[in-house]
Amino acid sequence: MSDRFRVRRGRAIVAAALALVVVAGLAAAGTATARTTKSCGTVTLNEQAWAGSTANTYVAKAVLQKIGCKVNITKITEIPVYQAMADGKTDAVLEDWQHVAQYKQYITKQHTVVMGGPNGVTGHIGWYIPTYLMQQYPQFKTWQGLKGKETVFKSPESGSQGMFLGGDPSYVQKDKQLIQALGLNFKFVSVGAEPAQVARWTQLYKQKKPVIFYWYTPQYLNLQYKLSEVQLPKRFKGCLDDFATGGGSVAKYKCAYDHIVLNKVFSSKFAKGGSPAFPILKRFSWTNKDQELVAKYIAGDHLNSDKAAQKWVAANQAKVNKWLGK
Amino acid sequence: MSAATDYAAPAATIPAAHPWWRGRVGLVVGVALAMLVGYLGWKSTLPWSNRLVWNSLTSYLDRFQTWLSDSRNTPHPNFVFAIFNGFATFLDNLVSWFTTFFEKLTWVGTVALGTLVVLRFGRWQQAVGVLAAFASFALMGLWEQSVQTFALIFAAVGLSLVVGMPLGVIAGRSDRFLRFLTPLLDAAQIVPAFAYLMPVVILFSVGPGAAVLTTMIYAIPPAIRITALGIRGVPVNTVEAAAAMGSTRWQTVAKVQLPLARRMLLLAVNQTILFALSMVVIAGLIGGAGLGDVVTSGLYSNPALAILGGVAIVIMAIALDRSTESMANRTDPARRHLTDDKKLRLRLFTLASVAGVGLAVGLGHAFGAGGIYSGRTAQDWLLRSVQKGLDYVQNPSTWIFHITEPTGNFIVQRGLEPLTNFFVETPWPVMFVGIVAIAFLVSGLRPAAITAIMFATIGVTGEWATSMGTLSQVLIATLITIGVGVALGVWAAESRIVDRILRPINDVLQTLPQLVYIIPFIYLMPVSQVPGIVASVLYAVPVVIRLVASGLREVSPDTVEAAGAFGATRRQVLLKVKIPLARDAIMLGVNQGIIMVLAVVVIAGLVGSGGLGYEVAQGLQRNAFGLGVVASVAILALGIALDRTTRGRARARRERAL
Incomplete structure (x- = not known):
């Protein structure tokens, strides 16, 4: 009997709580945002995992919203996003790190994706060490200085070799190919996805220990940690260029990392659809510094992505007007 | 089979005078020692020869993907693609229909609907839980993402059950069908989603549809397996009695087997939901939207946000799990004894609930509440607090770090590295013969033959060295998992308190995306393989605990009472009665433990285990489809070999009994 009573009382409590929530919620809400969409319609941009891509996407979003476009953001990884563009489910990728095989397949062969030209940012990949280590061992400026000194980078999992953090x-x-081609006594250790890799090297950085790792610019963490690049040989005997001759066969990639011009790519359907957003995105172009700054707002200062983009747009009207064709 | 032989079957399972391991343990140790001699004497002299590798396999696979993409993306693809396209559109529409439905209800209406449904069919405590879950999504500022994820899960789980349960019933009634299905289920669970994500994307494009499909591939196997186990758990004499009364086959299934297997069917629903939720993050990679996105993109630029997203997934999982369970219990016809008075009251309550939802929706629209909760949130404050915690963990001068770092180093230097070296550097013929011999000694001829085929496959695909590295990690993770899992499972079955404590922990571990909780471990134990092993163990242990505990609880109370009446102590009852009778469920637990460890190999690769997992991840993301598939095949082969080795004897015994 008491059990049943408890159940019923419980229900009453829940019902009362619910009613309270409904009323309180209604009082608190009441911000029905009516979106004004003009002829532009909806544009779908793809944001990728790294902070630089978020910066591009949200700045473009802020600009497109100015002319009344509704902007959707998808978050599909680098390769599958090509199929998304082929299907017209994603309209634009604003930062593509030269996916040559995809260019061949989707742009040249299938014509389902079109090249949008450079976004103004130059990417660079390389081998980096903390600057304090560079001061301690000035010979690490170039790869020759690493030879014979690999054991400086010893770690628990690299045995007697030095650890190269992939x-x-x-x-x-x-x-892996570079280490082999240059005859360095490094063990390639993959710690996995970028957050894991960052966790690993920042931990060593904080302890002022030696570490050498794969890293790139533009990257917002470069504003936070002092890093120096180890010069790799540009070309050497047996070196084949990545995407000219060596395309396809990974075994032939032996050159140093190039400076990569980052491209915009668009869905053909979007490019031919006559959207007013297309010419704007086509003109979209900025610098490494611009992007790093917005990325730092977002990832370093934990500002909301939309607010970070609006902050930059407000401070850089001239650039934005150029994109808008004014 | 007659009832008499069936009755005799449990008697045969009582340990013989000479337990199998007494003779074999010695032999297995002998084989291991011989392998050790091979390792010490001929260290890295004989790696798998390149001549024994089918080198062109990867490029064939790559060409297959190119062909698939080219023929799909022409202006007029043929009808096969049109079918796939139609199916994807159907799934897309289904998910977006659910999403818009919730948005149309306004957030107030959604809260009212969720709470009142649970209140009407479940217990009020769970309704409070649902209300709290909604409140937490609103507080975390993740309302929209949570609704998207819920719509996705709703569609995926519904379809998984529609497909899985009938197949499970058939598999429960037919041994042949079960035998046919098992390798397929193993494959669906072990082959990492990363490997087939690209073909799925080419066939079904990106978006919620593809995400639902990927989730289903992973969530259907537990639905089938557990349903089949439930049907098989129905006492044979009951089924025979039904047949003797003249039931048709359909009547036997619908009126006897399904109702009696109710508990296991509910476990199936429950596990399907949890499995589906564990795919949310991967679904986010191909346009699944929702909380998966929050986790993946948060990890790169705002780890605190990723943690919030992970917490939201867990809250959703627990709320769904508890409320489905309470609804199932309260609607259980065996416990309900409805009087007319009660029926009337329930009907009134239903009417009141419908009216309540209607009222809430009406009010929501009247006051202009959005489809998405857009009021004040505590997100900023939560993010700051989480970030503080992360900063503390990241600080290498705290006392925790001074304990965890040496521990991690010790595990790697004294445990993993030597073991990996042993597996990788032993001449391959020695390793091959040794493993097959152990499989033969432990499980018999058939499993040994399968093991041999699997390891040969690994060699031919050119993944020998990588696989041996992964194998050593999987072995360590599996041993820890089974040790911890069986012990805790037995304890949970024996003690209600332990069960109560373990349940929420298990839910959290199974549904919190591994990448989220593994990041702190990377800071604390900065050596590459350890976080990967921690991830595998934490993910696999809950399933082992659950299956072991539920198997022990299913043991008939009469038998336990009888044993007690004969004067057996609690310990004797456990060791001599309960565990032998629950052996099938325990073995299923062990078996699933291995499969789960392998399912996390890719995630482990993403947090530093390298090996096959890293290659599979690269396969998707660096357009090396062939490499990804080959590495997945190697993972699958490892899985089947380990599975058959551990399951061989139980199965052989069952087959003899048939």
């Missing part, structure tokens, strides 16, 4: 498996890389 990059995110999804990023462009050829460190």
Whole structure:
């Protein structure tokens, strides 16, 4: 009997609580945002995992919203996003790190994706060490200085060799081939995805220990940690260029990392659809510094992505007007 | 089979005078020692020869993907693609229909609907839980993402059960069908989603549809397996009695087997939900939207946000789990004894609930509440607090770090590295013969033959060295998992308190995306493989605990009472009665433990285990489809070999009994 009573009383409490929530919620809400969409309609941009990509996407979003576009953001990884563009489910990727095989397949062969030209940012991948280590061992400026000194980078999992900390498996890389081609006594240790890699090297950085790792610019963490690059040989005997001759066969990639011009790519359907957003995105172009700043707002200062983008847009009207064709 | 032989079957399972391991343990140790001699004497002299590798396999696979993409993306793809396209569109529409439905209800209406449904069919405590879950999504500022994820899960779980349960019933009634299905289920659970994500994307494009499909591939196997186990758990004499009364086959299934297997069917629903939620993050990679996105993109630029996203997934999992369970219990016809008076009251309550939802929706629209909760949130404050915690963990001068770092180093230097070296550097013929011999000694001829085929496959695909590295990690993770899992499972079955404590922990571990909780471990134990092993163990242990505990609880109370009446102590009852009778469930637990460890190999690769997992991840993301598939095949082969080795004897015994 008492059990049943308890159940019923419980229900009453829940019902009362619910009613309270409904009323309180209604009082608190009441911000129905009516979106004004003009002829532009909806534009779908793809944001990728790294902070630089978030910066591009949200700045473009802020600009497109100015002319009344509704902007959707998808978050699909680098390779599958090509199929998304082929299907017209994603309209634009604003930062593509030269996916040559995809260019061949989707742009040249299938014509389902079109090249949008550079976004103004130059990417660079390389081998980096903390600056305090560079001061301690000035010979690490170039790769020759590493020879014979590999054991400086010893770690528990590298045995008697030095540890080379590899990059995110999804990023462009050829460190194993480089280590082999240069005859360095490094063990390639993959710590996995970028957050894991960052966790590892920042931990060593904080302890002022030696570490050498795969890293790149533009990257917002470069504003936070002092890093120096180890010069790799540009070309050497047996070196083949990545995407000219060596394309396809990873075994032939032996050159140093290039400076990569980052491209915008668009869905063909979007490019031919006559959206007023297309010419704006086509003109979209900024510098490494711009991007790093916005990325730092977002990832370093933990500012909301939309607010970070609006902050930059407000401070850089001239650039934005150029994109808008004014 | 007659009832008499069936009755005799449990008697045969009582340990013989000479337990199998007494003779074999010695032999297995002998084989291991011989392998050790091989390792010490001929260290890295004989790696798998390149001549024994099918080198062109990866490029064939790559060409297959290119062909698939080219023929799909022409202006007029053929009808096969049109079918896939139609199916994807159907799934897309289904998910977006659910999402818009919730948005149309306004957030107030959604809260009212969720709470009142649980209140009407479940217990009021769970309704409070649902209300709290909604409140937490609103507080965390993740309302929209949570609704998207819920719509996705709702569609995926519904379809998984629609497909899985009938197959499970058939598999429960037919041994042949079960035998046919088992390798497929193993494959679906072990082959990492990363490997088939790209073909799925080419066939079904990106978006919620593809995400639902990927989730289903992973969530259907537990639905089938547990349903089948439930049907098989129905006492044979009951089924025979039904047949003797003249039931048709359909009547036997619907009126006897399904109702009696109710508990296991509910476990199936429950596990399907949890499995589906554990795919949310991967679904986020191909446009699944929702909380998965929050986790993946948060990890790169705002780890605190990723943690909030992970917490939201866990809250959703626990709320769904508890409320489905309470609804199932309260609607259990065996416990309900409805009087007319009660029926009337329930009907009134239903009417009141419908009216309540209607009222809430009406009010929501009248006051202009959005489809998404847009009021004040505590997100900023939560993010700051979480970030503080992360900063503390990241600080290498705290006392925790001074304990965890040496521990991690010790595990790697004294445990993992030597073991990996042993596996990788032993001449391959020695390793091959040794493993097959152990499989033969432990499980018999058939499993040994399968093991041999699997390891040969690994060699031919050119993954020998990588696989041996992964194998050593999987072995360590599996041993820890089974040790911890069986012990805790037995304890949970024996003690209600332990069960109460373990349940929420298990839910959290199974549904919190591994990448979220593993990041702190990377800071604390900065050596690459350890976080990967921690991830595998934490993910696999809950399933082992659950299956072991539920198997022990299913043991008939009469038998336990009888044993007690004969003067058996609690310990004797446990060791001589309960565990032998629950052996099937325990073995299923062990078996699933291995499969779960392998399912996390890719995630482990993403947090530093390297090996096969890293290659699979690269396969998707660096457009090395062939490499990814080959590495997945190696993972699958490892899984089947380990699975058959551990399951061989139980199965052989069952087959003899048939």
